[in-house]
Amino acid sequence: MAGAITTFPTKVATPRRATAESPLVKAILLTVVLVFFTLFLVLPLVVIFREAFSRGLPFFLKTFEDRATLHSIQLTLITAAIAVPLNTLFGVLAAWAVTRFNFRGRSLLISLIDLPLWVSPVIGGLIYVLVFGRQGWLGPWLSEHNIKIIFALPGIVMATTFVTFPFVARGLIPLMQAQGHKEEEAAMTLGANGWQIFWKVTVPKIKWGLLYGIILCNARAMGEFGAVSVVSGHIRNQTNTIPLHIEILYNEYPNTGAFVLASLLSVLALVTLLIKTYAEWQAERQLKAAASDPS
């Protein structure tokens, strides 16, 4: 490390390891990343909470007395209460199918599960309008029988379900793949049936990944904007979810109630990230414990 010593002749500190950058480079990289993160991640969060409380706590609380606001919260909760359990069931079964068995078309199926992540959310709404909308496939039949799907709760639920169905499955698939299925096989040789294997062996192994998947699915369901915009029709007190109501409040009276509601969803997002971090830490620990072999 002669180079390092001649560069910093006054320092007697231990020479830098060959696989580390110089402290100066390190400091520059760290600064650039911190500035980038501050601009793009921290600042938006700060703005949301600042604006939400800029008129004090009384105003913050008063936002929730508005009937349209309360209705939007109620609608969002109902939507999530339907979409999240459906997608949880789907996610668990799909993850079991693709990680426990080998079959033709398996990788195609995995790509299909990812579909909502690479198509525009607006398309997620569009497809349902094309089926159920006034001039869609089933439109005439539906209006004849007086069934409302588009511009009503069923359409909102469907669009939300579509946009959020990958999250539980995607959280579980890599985890279950990494864990393998030795323990499930052991349970089988001990006489456990499929149901018992699932509840007594698999669920304890995947519970943190599963929890994160559900929480993320929930956060996305409550926050979905694009797909729901298309099918909702923006009818106040009827088909406005929280994000749609945020849009209306923002356009009508900027910098007020919109941010109060936004801060609510931001807390949800932060809790989601917290659980993710914890779940990852748990999963890592589990894998390490399973791999450790102090014989």
Next chain:
Amino acid sequence: MSITIKNISKKFGTFAALKNADFVVEGGELVALLGPSGSGKTTLLRIIAGLEFADEGKIFFGDRDVTQQSAYQRKAGFVFQHYALFQHLNVFENVAFGLRVRKKNRPSEAQIRQRVEELLGAVQLRDFARRMPSQLSGGQRQRVAFARALAIEPEVLLLDEPFGALDAKVRKELRQWLRQFHDTTHLTSLFVTHDQDEAFEVADRVVIIDKGQVQQIGTPAEVRESPANEFVEEFLDVRPVHA
């Protein structure tokens, strides 16, 4: 109870893992399945347990044809190479698992407790009942795996490289323990190993397998004195130099 392996063949894609394996493990015998890695011995053991299914052939436990039965119906005691203990359950619950998942005539809580404690005593782990698997040494884990497999009162015991992951000293101790255990219970047992010392020291008979085919079956003395073919001769000659 005897294990009959009848004409078992298995392919993975185009690779023939097993070709017409055909032999019988008599009731009460302790047999070693010996062969180099990749010879198909573990595949055969997994087929017997119902963890893999053969393309052709049949498996009998005694007179019972188990070929189409799932692993959880066969109830062969199986000891995994890397133990496969349930990481989220403590030692006691790992051993009790097979009793708790029983649908028909599940034992009472008191019976389960008694049975598990008995087994933990037998494997000298009575004081470790509340430990989690991650807090045990390799040898201790392996003994938990034994106790767990025995808890369901299996008619046959199948062991996949049971000592493979352990260090030399522990391996020797467990070997002797297995032999003693077998001498007292006479539970029909088949174990897979790539270590001929282990096979010869513990087993009543040895089945030597290579490239998916059984090369020779016999007592350790028979196999050593009159190798059936060139492969066996060579395989036995190249004795690994180790403690």
Next chain:
Amino acid sequence: MAVRKHILPGFRFTLGYTLFYLSIIVLIPFSALFLKTFTGGWEHFFKAVTDPRVVSSYYVSFGIAFIAAVVNGFFGVLAAWVLARYNFPGRRILDAIVDLPFALPTAVAGIALTTIYAPNGWIGEWFTYQGWIGQHFHPDSPLGGLLAGQEWFKNNFLGPKGIKIAYTQIGVFIALTFIGLPFVVRTVQPVIQDLAVDVEEAAATLGANRWQTFWRVIFPAILPSVLTGVMLAYGRAVGEFGSVVFISGNLPFKTEITPLLIIMKLDQYDYAGGAALGFVMLLGSFVILLISNGLQAWDQKRRGLA
């Protein structure tokens, strides 16, 4: 009797349910999209997708998204490196917050970014004629005088108070950068973590300095994952709606994005037109997906994972 193939139970049930669910929620609605696209006939389809206003929205949705993805590629690699290799107080928090754009509702991000970059916002202010950056663009200053003569600059970026960020293509770029940020970091980070340090040590013993080691050893090793991450970020940004519509101002021929035009067509009950635009977007996304899948396969093959 048929030979049994699957060891663990539940194959038929789990796969059956998965396919059933996907058919209802994905396949049937998407077949409606394909059929509806062409119900108006080729002519209508062609007219809908080549309308000048629509074409200019492609430049925004596909073009600006690409620039944002490339910028994310650069900063994403830096962030992944710092998070994977350096130990500093707050690293865990920084690591957790990377996923914020993934968890934060897009509409919330949209109004937050707009507030920051509007002329009276914390950063937007800097670009007004009173701001420390914007003052250099005042028509009386040398640079501002030069640019004030440029039509494209005046049309796109100048407002009464100075340079505009929100309600211009720069604003769209900022929103799309935000939305794509996690993808590069999360794709590259595990690859950097898996890099064997001994290879770097080998390079050092052979006389390579840190910079050479980076360019000749590390960079080639992470390049496939960087490109994959960029394509994932691009794919996400192309279809983005919520965060963009607030900050873009939705000016036709300038900042209007294709998804917004789909919604406008639907509002006018032009289902075939909306479907046609949806079809084009889907096609674009599909190409991006194919490229990123190809890159992923290449990456895994090189790392010996497949």
